[in-house]
Amino acid sequence: MNLSTGEDAIYADVLVLGGGIAGGTAAIKLAQAGIRVALVNMSPDLRESNTGRAQGGIVARGPADSTELLEEDILEAGDRLCNPAAVQALAQEGPPLVEKFLIDELGVEFSHDDTGELDFTQEAAHSRRRILHATDATGWEIQDKLVRGMQNSNVALLANHTAVDLLTLPHHATDPLAIYSPRVCVGCYVLDNATGQVQTVIARRTLLATGGLGQIFLHTTNPRGARGDGLAMAHRAGADIMNAEYVQFHPTALYVREANRFLISESVRGEGARLKTVGGHEFMQDYDVRGDLAPRDIVARAIHEEMLRNGDDYVLLDLAGHADFDIAARFPTIYKTCLRFGVDITRDPIPVVPAAHYFCGGVKVDLWGLSTLPGLYAAGEVACTGLHGANRLASTSLLEGLVWGARAAKHMVEHQPVTPEVTAADVRPWHDEGLERESDPALVAQDWLTIRNTMWNYAGIVRTGRRLTRAMADLSYLAHRIEQFYRQTRLDENIIGLRNGVEVAQLVVKAALLNPVSRGCHFRKQ
Numbered sequence: 001m002n003l004s005t006g007e008d009a010i011y012a013d014v015l016v017l018g019g020g021i022a023g024g025t026a027a028i029k030l031a032q033a034g035i036r037v038a039l040v041n042m043s044p045d046l047r048e049s050n051t052g053r054a055q056g057g058i059v060a061r062g063p064a065d066s067t068e069l070l071e072e073d074i075l076e077a078g079d080r081l082c083n084p085a086a087v088q089a090l091a092q093e094g095p096p097l098v099e100k101f102l103i104d105e106l107g108v109e110f111s112h113d114d115t116g117e118l119d120f121t122q123e124a125a126h127s128r129r130r131i132l133h134a135t136d137a138t139g140w141e142i143q144d145k146l147v148r149g150m151q152n153s154n155v156a157l158l159a160n161h162t163a164v165d166l167l168t169l170p171h172h173a174t175d176p177l178a179i180y181s182p183r184v185c186v187g188c189y190v191l192d193n194a195t196g197q198v199q200t201v202i203a204r205r206t207l208l209a210t211g212g213l214g215q216i217f218l219h220t221t222n223p224r225g226a227r228g229d230g231l232a233m234a235h236r237a238g239a240d241i242m243n244a245e246y247v248q249f250h251p252t253a254l255y256v257r258e259a260n261r262f263l264i265s266e267s268v269r270g271e272g273a274r275l276k277t278v279g280g281h282e283f284m285q286d287y288d289v290r291g292d293l294a295p296r297d298i299v300a301r302a303i304h305e306e307m308l309r310n311g312d313d314y315v316l317l318d319l320a321g322h323a324d325f326d327i328a329a330r331f332p333t334i335y336k337t338c339l340r341f342g343v344d345i346t347r348d349p350i351p352v353v354p355a356a357h358y359f360c361g362g363v364k365v366d367l368w369g370l371s372t373l374p375g376l377y378a379a380g381e382v383a384c385t386g387l388h389g390a391n392r393l394a395s396t397s398l399l400e401g402l403v404w405g406a407r408a409a410k411h412m413v414e415h416q417p418v419t420p421e422v423t424a425a426d427v428r429p430w431h432d433e434g435l436e437r438e439s440d441p442a443l444v445a446q447d448w449l450t451i452r453n454t455m456w457n458y459a460g461i462v463r464t465g466r467r468l469t470r471a472m473a474d475l476s477y478l479a480h481r482i483e484q485f486y487r488q489t490r491l492d493e494n495i496i497g498l499r500n501g502v503e504v505a506q507l508v509v510k511a512a513l514l515n516p517v518s519r520g521c522h523f524r525k526q
Contacts, residue, residue: 008200009424012038012156014412015187015203017163017230020051021398022380023209024146025101025405031153033413038201039150040190042225042493044160046147047140050211050381051398053223054139055265055333058102058398061095062120062130069127074396077125077295078360078389079520081243086387089367089407094399097406098132106145110134123270123394125295131395136265136331142398162493163229164189164198164430166206166237166376169420172427183238184419185375189430193493198430204417207408208234208363208371208378209401213247216505217356218456221253221263227497228504230382234363235507239373242384243361244504244511245522248392249461250357251275251299254350255314256341261355264317264334266394268350269293271330273319275303276349278312297391297521300354304461307353316349354461358397360388360521361511369408375419377412379404390520437488439495447498450478451505459509464526468513475506 014030016023019041030037043049059070070091075082102108110132113119120129134141150157167187170178187202210230214222235241252268252275253261269275269292276282287302288294294302303315319327327346328335338345362384369377369385380401387400458471479502486499518524 008429010038010199010201012036012201012203013205014038015201015206016040016209017188017207018049018209018211018380018382019046019146019150020049020209020211020380020401021142021146022401022405023207024150025402026207026209026379026409027155028146028149028153029406029409030412031155033409035413036156038156038158038203040158040161040163040188040201042160042162046150046157046159047143048223048225049143050223050226051139051146051401052143053221053263054398055136055263056123056267057121057131057133057138057395058098058142058402059094059130059395060098060120060132062128065128065130067091070130073125073127074387074393075389077393078391081389081519083386085367086385090387090396090400090403094403097402098399101406102142102145102402106149108134108142108145121267121270123266124293124299125290125393131267133267136267136333139398158190160193162191162193162496163210163233164191164491164496166233167200167202167427168237168373169422169427174426174428183373185237185373186419186422186427191491191493191496196490196492198432198491200424200427200429202422202424202427204375204419204421205412206376207369208376208382209380209405210382212359212381213504213508214356214359216451216455216501216508217460218452219253219261219353219355221250221261221355221357227501229497229500230378231362231507232500232503234371234373234376234378235503237373237376239371239376240364241361241507242364244507245515246360246388246390246520247356247508248296248358248360248521249300249354251296251303251354252317252352253355254338254341255353256343256351259337259341262337264350264352265331266296268317268319268331268334271319271325272322273317274322275299276316276318277306277310278314278316279310295391296394297523300461301523303354314351314353317352318349319345320347320349358392360384360390360392365404367407368411369404370411375417377408379408390522432491435488435490437490439489439492441494443485444494444498447478447482448501451475451501455505455508459512461523463512463522463524465513465516465524466526468509471509472506472513475502475509478502479506
């Protein structure tokens with residue numbers, strides 16, 4: 001589907017920022033309804049996303065399972081801070097969408113057991129085996145089929161483009177009298193990473209589906225682009241942000257320097273693996289009656305405590321000593337990756353540490369993905385539907401992206417946009433004339449190191465008021481310097497990410513500082 005292009009802008013009915021399961025699902029469904037969709041993806045490879053990194057699986061409807069059982073497990077894992085209406089919507093609509101959209105329509109190939117039936121696995125805090133997987137590369141299989149679906153649906157794909165800032169009226173209006181009009185989102189400034197040119201994309205509706213913010217922490221399972229871009233843009237545009245203190249740390253990331261904290265899926269513990277200290281003590285039963293299948297926040301803190309107590313840099317995850325199945329066949333990606341770094345998981349325990357994994361807060365949205373800023377929707381990890389409460393239940397992230405991507409698309413199809421029709425003449429063009437300074441990689445790298453160390457040491461798994469206060473002071477000073485750097489430097493993807501990263505780091509720290517109550521994945525010692 002061809003987009004309208006003018007001399008100074010690109011026009012679309014809907015602009016989707018991000019091509020993972022939330023953005024991809026919405027784009028496909030919108031295009032199928034005859035709506036002109038432009039989808040912006042930061043990487044040249046449309047398969048590079050948070051979705052593509054997901055190993056464990058996606059929640060479906062398992063044997064002896066029910067909507068009510070799934071709802072209860074989500075509520076329990078979320079420490080009863082979950083939005084009940086969002087939980088109900090996901091539990092009712094999610095499993096049928098997996099079957100009808102992912103399997104029947106897109107052709108996602110999930111793993112089957114020896115009898116030819118779909119193979120359901122179990123992960124921590126689930127009361128049933130209800131998780132579908134494609135061995136241990138579930139996200140990659142889903143993302144591959146989404147990309148093919150978008151290509152077949154004639155979605156206009158703007159790969160290797162980075163969103164800079166949301167376009168809002170009256171802020172970006174050329175008419176000075178627009179200040180008396182209500183605030184609305186009418187698109188986005190987008191950087192073409194190949195040419196360095198900023199394009200104006202005008203749309204009646206914009207969907208944020210930009211993923212999470214794990215890269216603001218020193219250790220994370222997230223890909224490079226997960227630095228909170230969408231959250232920062234929404235915040236600058238005036239949309240409400242909520243639950244920003246709730247950052248989930250995955251308990252088990254591979255502790256090998258060269259592996260860049262490769263995720264060891266929770267389904268490894270679901271299939272029987274046990275955590276133990278370097279000295280050999282299986283410790284999870286000391287912390288929770290559910291042992292190794294306790295919720296992620298409990299497991300991550302237990303590992304953190306054992307590492308501190310024993311002076312170790314990691315703990316061990318022993319699958320080989322507890323598995324009665326073909327480990328290499330069940331977990332081929334994990335097996336091959338660990339073997340590349342000298343760890344044979346069919347014989348050896350895996351050295352692991354916790355790492356920032358999933359953001360449970362985000363842009364505040366309703367049950368249809370509408371934010372508090374008219375014209376702006378959000379879905380997936382960047383959004384806060386309230387589904388996860390204080391802690392995410394394993395393998396509900398892909399399902400949330402699927403459900404709210406579909407819900408946002410349905411709402412757009414069935415409702416007329418509330419934003420006015422806008423042309424390039426109505427909004428200020430991007431100006432960067434006179435900026436000769438290029439982004440300095442050394443400065444960018446050092447500032448990122450400061451952000452990541454500050455967040456890991458002061459706002460990580462265990463927090464205190466004193467640490468958070470120090471973090472806020474350090475980040476505020478750094479943010480001022482970065483903003484000056486940003487305004488004096490020719491735009492590129494690195495400086496955009498740095499500016500966004502320091503902003504969302506402050507959002508997380510401020511929320512954590514204001515909330516003295518330990519709950520879920522937000523743990524305050526004092």
